[in-house]
Amino acid sequence: MITFTTDFGATEHYVGVMKGVIYSIHPAAQVADITNGVQSFDLLDGALAISQAYSYFPRNTVHVVVVDPGVGGSRRPILATVGDHLFVAPDNGVLSLVYEREERVSVRHITAEHYFHHPVSNTFHGRDIFAPVAAHLSKGVEVDKFGDEIVDFVRFLTPKPKASGAGSWKAVVLKTDKFGNLMTSITPNDIPELFALPTPAFKITVGKTEVTQLHSSYVHGAPGEVFVVLGSAGFLEISANRSSAARLAGADKGTEVSVVLT
């Protein structure tokens, strides 16, 4: 099994080419898209997508993650064994949130050029390096055949909420999804007080909106109400019932989220 998480979009041939390369090497490969709609050049968006999806696939799945603004530069191509899954990706931090979730992390610098598609271009390593390496992995080639282990691989920290006073925090919107839900950087681990039962009184300010209600699901919101919900990925989401919270709140990725227990 091979999955794709890329920012190549659906309007060009890029993803199709990568699949062609894979099927040419391994005709029986099973390929599934996680998403090819990562925002262009956006490592955090790619990191969120792959970290929220990979663990639902079978053990030994090979995940191809290509958000690669540094292609053709000095960044290394890597093969990571993380928990029971394999990842091929550029070494630019796009796997950071995957590393965070597992104890067993082993990363190799892919150097075995005989597995590449030649000639190797300077602008499309998805086609020339990541797809063929994934295909050979899915055929059973051992990970140590692709290159040596490294320890200085790139990882970045997810933005975490910061205390800004007694019972108050500053957080941020990590992404807006297709429905207009604003996924914040807040998890129950970060601000356990907020998720205590019974739910405390609170005020969350985001964009031009103040939120004071935590609901268990979208459907419990009143028409036009902006509220918060603990989303399926484990992050606090600012949401609306059958409507876009992003539009109602005038907020988007990067907007500050202020939390006060009142």
Add this chain to the structure above:
Amino acid sequence: MITFTTDFGATEHYVGVMKGVIYSIHPAAQVADITNGVQSFDLLDGALAISQAYSYFPRNTVHVVVVDPGVGGSRRPILATVGDHLFVAPDNGVLSLVYEREERVSVRHITAEHYFHHPVSNTFHGRDIFAPVAAHLSKGVEVDKFGDEIVDFVRFLTPKPKASGAGSWKAVVLKTDKFGNLMTSITPNDIPELFALPTPAFKITVGKTEVTQLHSSYVHGAPGEVFVVLGSAGFLEISANRSSAARLAGADKGTEVSVVLT
């Protein structure tokens, strides 16, 4: 065979997660997208998509249909056997146009929680209920294992044209497709006079445009002309040749369509 019809879009991990859940339960499953681009929260749009596509798939295909604004509320998850096909969906009417097309309809309330993905979230039953149930169905688990039959399942009626006088009707645009074709609520069953041969003189008013020509295909339209055509799904479409009728007519989903035989 399992198909997907959802409003989850292509820019997040949601559809990928559902596929991961399926392959983890049934590694040999064959999965095909009908569309994941249903308009957010739009039951009619979802109902149109699945009703126009399911019958082209092989018998016993399992169709996963998730347009689910009521997730986490009181709406039931259902398993419907309709004609030779199986459907898993929320009981919110999204299968209404499928029920309309078949004589044999049997609907069950899915209650067998041991087939679910645990813990079951309040916001993503696509992952936690519909995908795993579909996977088990595709492995051959019998439908009666998932819950008891119900008769009070939700169905809504498609908007139908209404007579508004002798030889005149009011209808509506059901959806605008990617090409700008305006699919109306009019079928040959609703207004047989309009489709008689020879074609009668008529005037159809939609948005700011009056249409007086019925063509057999898009290619017969003159540049800039807005005309009607009997579309491949059996509905009358307001169209233009290599251009967007929606833009030319200033019309979209919900716009009134007035028909007069002249």
Add this chain to the structure above:
Amino acid sequence: MITFTTDFGATEHYVGVMKGVIYSIHPAAQVADITNGVQSFDLLDGALAISQAYSYFPRNTVHVVVVDPGVGGSRRPILATVGDHLFVAPDNGVLSLVYEREERVSVRHITAEHYFHHPVSNTFHGRDIFAPVAAHLSKGVEVDKFGDEIVDFVRFLTPKPKASGAGSWKAVVLKTDKFGNLMTSITPNDIPELFALPTPAFKITVGKTEVTQLHSSYVHGAPGEVFVVLGSAGFLEISANRSSAARLAGADKGTEVSVVLT
């Protein structure tokens, strides 16, 4: 193996229906999307997508290419054997750039109606002709069973750069990709002087921008700089590092590109 290159988009049921038709005829078919996001009615955009992708797939892959504004008119459905690949498409030139790349080109007019899906509509030959023919081909039906060879098939010429004086040329932007790269009509064959080593001094004017730098990859561009790069498809691209050259230059498909060696 069957691939799809269409302008049907991801928001309707059209592509799903075609896959259903294929699986109903050939349940074990392997289907991959190259892209269904070709710009509506745009033959050049479709021709670029298929020509840049097909050769990466295994020999004997059947490529379904449906950009078909003339559906229901007099244009013929064709089956082309080009090099080691098979193509089913409307005879409107959408395969022109594929024909250009191979020596062995044999084109047949598809007339064997018993392979079609009946009744054949006037508006959706993707469902009624191209998908079922592809499915039967993938099952091993011989190409000569589908119709007789023709020699007057449609092909158009790609726009090529034209000399506009000593050391100067006029070219054009062929397409803008998802990242905002402007793919021009210039290849190393057309203007070898520009790609000579050492790189000559040059000035390329596009939209409101003048470009004087050729980089080997996107990553070598300075913030806000617009430069050129030889793209993975063999065309000169006007690009920016982690930014949209289309936006920075105010240019898009069809914009003139002027090249002067200085």
